[in-house]
Amino acid sequence: MDTAPPPIAPHATLPRHYADDGERDRYVQALFDGGAASYDRINAIFSLGTGARYRRDALKRAGLAPGKRLLDVATGTGLVAREAVRILGRPEDVVGLDLSAGMLREARASLPNPLVQARAEALPLADASVDLVSMGYALRHVPDLVGTFREYHRVLRPGGRVLLLEIDQPASPVALAAVRFYLGRVVPGLSRIIGRGERDSRMMRYFWDTIDACVPPETITAALAEAGFADVGCDVQLGIFRAYGALRP
Template sequence: MPIEQAPRAGGPPAPTVEPHPVLDSYYPDTAQRLRFVRGLFNRTAHHYDRINAIFALGSGSWYRAQCLRRAGLRPGMRVLDVAIGTGLVAREAVALCGDAADVIGLDLSEAMLAEARRTLPIPLIQGVADSLPLADASVDLVTIGYALRHVGDLAATFREFHRVLRPGGIVLAMEIGRPSRPFTRRLTGAYLGMVVPAVSRLSGGGESGRTLMRYYWETIDRCVAPEVITRAMASAGLEQVECRTDYDLFRNYSGRRAGVPTP
C-alpha cells in the first residue's frame, strides 16, 4: 500500500482526523465525546475483564502476546501502553519485557487505572492519547489495544506517538475492524451488537455494561477505513506503515520512527 510522507516542518497544521462520525445517540457533538467515553469506562471498569472474556472467547491473552512478539517487543525495550484499561495488553508486555519497570500505562479513566493498579506493579498515568505527558524520545514501543476508535483525533494521536518514540521505535495499534465479507460482518454485528451487550448486562454489568458493548460495536461499524488510519500514521512521520488483518476482523497497524534503535 502506498505510504504518504510526513508534512514538512513549518507547513500548515494537519487537519483533524476523527476515527468515526459523531454518534448522537450517545453524545450530541464532538466536544462531548471525551466526557462520554471517560464516564462510560469509569462506570464499567469493575466489569470490564468479564466483558472482555465474553467477547474474546478465551483468545485475548495469547493473541495480544502474539501481536507484541510480531512487533518486535523484547527485553530491554521501554513500552508505553496507551488506553491501558485494566491492563490486558500491558500484562503481556511485562511478561515479554521481563521487567515491570519497563512498561508504562496511560488511560483517560481513573477507574480503569485503579483496576490496573490492583494487578500490575507498573507506572500508571492519567492522560489522553493526543496529548501524552511524556518526554520526547522516551520509549521504544507505543501500543494501543482496541481503543484507537475512542481517541479524539487520529492525526494528533499519531504525532504524539511519533514524538515520544526513540529513533527506530515502533507503534503497534491493535484494533477490531468492520469485516469485509458480508457473512462475517452480519455474524459479528449480531454477536457484538446484540448477544454480547445482552450477556454483559445480565452477567453483572447492568445497563452500563450493555451500553458499553453497543457503543463498542457502533464505533467498529462506523470507523474510518484502514487507509485513513495508515495515511494518518504516515503523515505523522511514521515509516514502514502497514495494516495486517487476521480472521477478517482483527487489524494490527504498525509503523516505525526513522533512525537506528538504541542498543
C-alpha cells in the same frame, strides 16, 4: 496564512450516545469509569480469540524484547501491559496510560508497573523515551488520528515502533451481518446479565457502534504516514482483527 488541517476523527459523531464531539470525551470517560469493574469479565467471555496469547504474540512481532521500554496507551485494566511485563521481565519498563480513572484503579489492583492518567494526544513523556507504543482496541476513542500519531512519533526513539490492535468490519456481507448481530446485539444483551446491568450493556453497544462507524483501514495507515511514520503495514487475522504497525525513522 496557512491554516492547520481539520482533525481526522476515527468515526463520525454518534448521536445515539452523545450529542456532539464536545461531549464525546466526557461520555467516553464516564462510560469506561463506570464499566471498569466488569470489563475483564466481559472481555474474557467475548474476546473472540483475542486473548493473552494474541496480545503477547503481537507485541513480540512488533519487536518487544527484554531491554526495551513500552508505553501502553489506553491501557484500560492492563490486558496488553500485563503481557508486556511478561515479555520484558521488568515492570518498570512498562508504562500504562489511560484517561479513565476507573480503568486505572482496576489495573493497579493487579499490575506492578507505573500507571498514568492522561490523554493519548497529550502524552506526559519526554521526547524519544520509549521503544514501542502500543494501543489495544482504543483507537476509535481518540479525537484526532494524526494528532495522536504525532504524539506517538514524538515519544518514540528512532527505530521504535507503534502497534495498534483493532477490530474491523469483515469484508464479506454475510460475515459482517453475523459480527454485527453478535457484537451489536448479543454482547450488549449478555453484558447486562453478567456485568452491572444497563451501564455495562451501554458500554458494549458503544464498543460496537464505534467499530461499525470507524474510518476504513486506509485512512488509519494514511494518518500514520502523515504523522511521520515509515514502514506502515497491517496484519489481518480472521478477517476482523487488525494489528497496525509502523516505524519511527
